[in-house]
Amino acid sequence: MRPEELLAPSPVGLYCPAAGFHIDPLSAVDKALITHAHSDHARAGHGHVLATRETLDIMRLRLGDDFAGATQPVAYGETARLGDVTVSFHPAGHVLGSAQILIEGRGQRIVAAGDFKDQADPTCAPFVPVACDVFISEATFALPVFRHGDPAAEIQKLLRSAALFPERAHLVGAYALGKAQRLIALLRAAGYDRPIYLHGALESMTGYYAQRFNLGALRPAREAGKAELAGAIALCPPAALKDLWARRFPDPVTCFASGWMRVRARARQRGVELPLVISDHCDWDGLTRVIPATGAAEIWVTHGAEEALVHWCGTQGLRARPLHLVGYGEEEDGPVPDTGDSVQAKNGSA
């Protein structure tokens, strides 16, 4: 049997005809399996949703109590039967609750990995390679120029800067789910024990993480005076970096934590003064490490630099094809003058 008969791209996302479910569907469907709660993957309005407990919690937090008709939590490693297909969820290391979804049926094992990284992250379960015949990989940073390096070293960069400019605030743009909390955890691991200030849009998610991880003293930035913010580290969604909101900070140093910061033009495009290369996706080395580890002979590539990864798979003797799924990821090489932040901030993670 061809694997496409078990799982195939459709206009609203990957679809399993045998069991009638979609994975991370872009619009409301009857049955949805959700890899993780980033908004381009987890949308409201599905009839039934299968996901990890954490993903369901976060979806509820972001989308409201009635975000789905019915929900079913699945623990990592637990299996669920849907028709004559078996599905199971495995840690993807991307954000809290993120999972790779293994679909088994008709003699095929397909892993839809969603977004993933194999780098250590104190705020989520580590990535586990899952043996399969077909591995569906994202390609957000699938160019050999993306090397994320050691996040602890990037945190040191931030702390050194804060020490050199004690009268300025360091304003760090970070995605609301995952990145912001990981940064806080990394800062704490580096011994930073001052209060960390939060933009309102980060408060509830960070509160959720704080129930599980010790994130130290957190303060809403809106309640702090300018004097208090001198020398402080504050986190906000990337779009807020150039907002009126940023004016409350004394002479802020604009920082942005993202894998995109590896490329100088990207950082300058956003007017970033202190780029921090910290990503919740695999870098090139990670992708080319993970793919062989799954043992898959066939690789399907979704959102990002598909061309380079498909080419690389070819050089490794792996069958590979781009899925051309639209609607995921955030990067668009189009005319977006200035720093609108529009697409990235609303639905992305990077």
Add this chain to the structure above:
Amino acid sequence: MNRFAGLLDRLAYEHGRNAKLRLLTAYFRATPDPERGYALAALTGALSFPHAKPGVIRALISERTDPVLFALSYDYVGDLSETVALMWPDPKRSAAESAESHDRPGTSPSLTEVVTRLATLGKSELPGQLARWLDALDETGRWALLKLVTGALRVGVSARLAKTAVAALGDKDPDEIEILWPSFSPPYADLFAYAEGRIEKPLITDPVPFRPPMLSHAIEDGDFAKLDPADFLAEWKWDGIRVQAVAGQRAGGEHVARLYSRTGEDISPAFPDLVEALGFDGALDGELLIRREQRVQSFAVLQQRLNRKTVSAKLLAEFPAHLRVYDLLVEAGEDLREQPLSVRRGRLEALVARLASPHIDLSPSIGFADWETLAAARANPAAAGAGIDADAVEGVMIKRLNALYLPGRPKGLWWKWKRDPFVVDAVLMYAQRGHGKRSSYYSDYTFGLWTKGEAGDELVPVGKAYFGFTDAELGEIDRFVRRNTTGRFGPVREVVHEDERGLVFEVAFEGLQRSTRHRSGIAMRFPRISRLRFDKPPREADRLELLRRMLDAAEGTPSSGASAGAPAIARTGRRKGA
């Protein structure tokens, strides 16, 4: 190297002058000699070693990476050094993956090691040495190394700012460091020792030192109302090279003379004909020009002398250097910088008269009673006293008569008022994605003018421009390019350019010079887009012949049969607003 790379990396993103200064000073404070001295040398352009050609770097990376992945990466990043720095394979990982043991990467090199090694390295040893260093460095280190060895270290730090940061180590006056600067050389251990107060001020034994020049601000329309013409002297702004000519005597009585560029670089070796004429004792501020048959030549002519590597007798005869002076800083040991301009001007006039040198003359002042008269002089210098030298006038200078000669760019004392630029209407032919901030936009444009081709009129490329437009206009052009692409060559798109279909730009530029790099044989100085002409069909754009006639007129060599009887506008070009 790592610490230096970290500094460069941070400086490259920082815009604020004070923040840059803090970063530099913190680096100098935390870094030992000689490492910090070589960093200072790198930032002030004082290092000299043969630069690596891009070809060497391309060869190194192509031995190590897949060509398709390299091409995709380079297209995405847009900068060769950065692409190579980022995708250089990690030798630790390669070693772990292959069965046989690789060379272990060495320890990361210091900047001192890199600089001293580069100075003595044979050409054939360079690739191997570079590869070993690249193996041992991280992404930022590799980026900094490649920028350094290719001579492309641009992080927005002027030599002056770096010196100011050194001065800040011990609360010294930056001007003092500037004046002492020629007495030191890399790695500047004595300079740091002095700045940190560990040794006494070194004695300046140089009888002909450089003195930091006084610079002007661009005047704005609103400024005139606040200024009384009676308080000012006006003179022509000459389109040459700002120089400082200093002459004096050594302790033994021997006469020495030196010519400095605006930044204090000693350019005497390139102008022996002029240095010979510096038979005075003092320091003159003026403009270096080419003067032939009593007539000052345009910048296009000066450019021809500047581009030569060797100074031959023929070159000296063909392009005689001339000094047109406008200020006197020192005379016979007397420092005149503390005197007002009116006094200095009197002393200058007397000195020039005494010298009576055919190679040195006075930059004349422009008589004016009100700003309207000066505006008229600026619009038509030939009729307002510049006469046959008018082609070398790029505007007027306005200087306060009671101003002292202050180094740097003091406010409210000197202004420049440039002439309006030349303009032509040209047609967009090719567009390329920009670098830096604009890497996702088609923001580099090649534009062309009409000329007679084999099959009737055709457009020939005459230049490139990548600024002058607003962000909103950039968005409009980018959309136009994406919707009107007729061909793709790598990162370049060919854009429709037919009689009726295409995009016309008004291109502003400062002047023209001959060029062998362009098919048109002409290069523009400082071209930029001054207006989008969506209203104008390409067939109404200008013709190449207009530029040819302008260049002939500027060079005074009507070679291509341009008729002297052509209307003035056709000979001298069109200026913006005219």
